[in-house]
Amino acid sequence: MIKIENLSKDWKKFKIDNISLEINDNEYFVFLGPSGSGKTMLLELIAGMWSPDSGKVYMNNTNVTYLPPEKRGVGFVYQNYMLFPHKTVFENIAFGLTLRKKEKQQIKIEVEELMNLFGISELSDRLPRTLSGGEQQRTALARALIIHPKVLLMDEPLSALDRKTREELIQEFRRIHKKFDITIIQVTHNFDEALQLADRIAILKKGKISQVGTTDEIFRHPKDKFVADFVGSENIINGIAKEGIDGLTIVDTGNIKIESSQKKIGDVHLTIRPEDITLSNENIVTSARNVFKGYIKEIYDLGTIIKLTVDVGEQLILVLTRKSFSDLELNIGKEIYIYFKATAVNLF
Amino acid sequence: MRKLDYTTIFFAIMGSFLVLFIFIPIINLITSSDAGSIISNLQDSQVISSIFVSVYSALFATVIALLFGVPLAYILARHDFKGKGFIESIIDVPIVIPHTVVGIALLLVFTSNGIIGAPLSKLGLTFTDAIPGIVIAMLFVSSSFVVNSSREGFESIDPRMEKVARTLGAGTLRTFYSISLPLALRSIVVGSVMCWARSVSEFGAVIILAYYPLVAPTLIYQKFVNYGLDNATPVAVILISICLAIFILVRVLMRGWRTYDKN
Incomplete structure (x- = not known):
């Protein structure tokens, strides 16, 4: 388990501001945030590349705050791979074992095993600059994993790759996570990546954690406007909340009244995921508490x-499959009804 | 063929002035001496020994510059600290000081009763009119080449590469010699050659500290003053040939050197 306690570090334009966090064994944890939010610095602090100004880092209940990176036994993978350009793929991967003074034959066996696992065996004697991005990232992964770290830290490992390679590597990461019995902490600014990979997510903003939770919690129930914006909640509306019937909350946006199953009073923001809204040509009877007519x-x-x-007094965004779009024969200006459940309305 | 615009043509004409200005005197010098006088000079023990003193002292100065300059370069490349600008200025100052002034400054400190010269002379190390004096004069004027070039080399290496090496279990020193040093080696070698060449050509500071033993530039000067141009030229040709040969050799080696340009 990794435990971070009141960690602070201020260096040039980067800042970590009193962060406390616990990451469980074998968890796939993602730091999500815009650039400049301090997520890379937090990762590098866990790896031991910086000394914090204050605060502590524990790994397995041992205080490692002032332990140098070479003594922490964490794997690290960077966005731009950071392969050693003067070493071949084999030498890059073998680096950690060479340092541990293992026998040449043993090194060869272990490196080849990992190269097989990542399907890069035939690249063994190539220099990094001759590899594609995906191949470089696989090499970097193998290099980090050869020392069998308990924790693998990855800083934007997918950002420099094309879409197809990214999808492949996401599968790769899942596989590694299972196979190696390892805690993974990944930094990204891409919410989709986080959604596909993370057990839990921490949203960072200006060196502070805005929200920590499971993917679902963050996606469905963003805690504030920053998180909502960041996870791509497109329907964010202001309103005044008051108590309604059946234990529900009614939010008056000034134009329409929306019911939510969450309890809040006063000035609120509400979010509704576009995919939670259904659309119909007629006013049909459903269990959904919120029904609005618009165009x-x-x-x-x-x-x-x-x-x-759609404009129902407020403008809301929703998504349809191509099939239902053509079945409904929709066009601009057409009158329609929209429905969504009270549970789909998140308040903060 | 691509049609050149007028600006490019104009700038090329302007620029060729400098190239010719440097090229013509060198080529003229090399071709101005006849083979016979060069060969007789090559058999002159004074000429040979002065060239040897130059080459050998310059090599020595370069080794010292490397020994102390590379660690300094690494610190300057990797760390920000108070007074860094001051240290950078000190390293660059020899470039702007007239070399005779350098000679006088060094002489004051390194004579047998100077603040550094006195204790060292007790150890048997004298600087005035001796090889060590030539070496320190060369070192003073040319060490910045090693520092600045090595520093550029280290700066071109992404610090994150070193950080990755650390996470894999390499300590700071191990990271330095297995990652940083090999990757900066090209720049370090370039700096060393510049340092060596600058040392060989040093005259002003050397004659003030150590007129004897004669270095090649001093010998050329002496021959010019005492016996005239005709006598000085063959030695000048020999010296410039040696320098150019090494310069070209290094250039060729550099071209074949594997470069690890960033992705």
Whole structure:
């Protein structure tokens, strides 16, 4: 288990401000935040590349705050791979074992095993600059994993890669996580990556943690506007909340009244995930507490899905599959009804 | 073929002035001496020994510059600290000081009763009119080449590469010699050659500290003053040939050197 206690560090334009956090064994944990939020510095603090100004870092209940990186036994993978350019793929991967003065034959066996695992055996004698991004990242992963670290830290490991390679590596990361019995902490600014990989996510903003939770918690129930914006909640509306019937909360946005199952009073923001809103041509009877009549204002064709803006007094965004879009025979200006459940309305 | 615009043509004409200005005197010098006088000079023990003193002292100065300059370069490349600008200035100052002034400054400190010269002379190390004097004069004027070039080399290495090496179990010193040093070696070698070449060519500071033993530039000066141009030229040709040969050799080696440009 990794435990971070009141950690602070201020260096040039980077800042970590009194962060406390616990990461469980074998957890896939993601630090998510915009650039400049301090997420890389937090990762490097865990790796021991900096000394904090104050605070402590524990690994397995041992205080490692002032332990240098070479004594921590963590693997580290950077966005730009940081392969040693003067060493071959084999030598790069073997580096950690060479330092441990293992026998040449044993090193060869272990390196080849990992190269097989990542499908890079035939690159053994190549220099890093001759490799593709995906190949370099696989080499970097193998290099980090060869020392069998208990913790693997990855700083934006997918950001420099094309979409297809990224998808492949996401599968790779999942596989590693299972196979190596390892705690992974990954830094990213991409929420989709976090969604696909993380057990839990910490959202960072200006060196502080805005919210920690499971992927679902953060996605469905962003705690503040920053998190909501960051995880791509597109329907964020201000309103005044008051107590309604059946234990629900009614939020008056000034134009419409929306019911939520969450309890809050006073000035609030509400978010509704676009995929939680259904659309119909007629006013049908459903269990959904929120039904509004409006018209279609904009249509964006995103290929496999269609995104619509509807005006029901407030403008809401929702998504449809291409099939239901054509079945409903929608066009701009058409009158429609939208429905969503009270549980789909997140308040903060 | 691409049509050149007028600006490029104009700038090329302006720029070729400097190239020719440097090229013509060198080529003229090399071709101005006849083979016979060069060969007779090559058999002159005074000429040979002065060239040897130059080359040998310069090599010595370069080794000292490397020994102390590379660690300094690494610190300057990797750390920010108070007074860094001051240290950088000190390293660069020899470039702007007239070399005779350098000679006088060094002489004051390194004579047998100077603040550094006195204790060292008790150990049997004298600087005035001796090889050590030539070496320190050379070191003073040329060590900045090693420091600045090595520093550039270290700066071009992403510090994160060193950090990764640390996480894999390498301590700071191990990281330095297995990652940073090999990657900066090209720049260090370039700096060393510049340092060596600058040392060989040093005259002003050397004659004030140590007129004897004669270094090649001093010998050329002496021959020019005492016996005229005709006598000085063949030695000048020999010296410039040696310098150019080494310069070209290093250039060729550098071209073949594997570079590890960033991704």
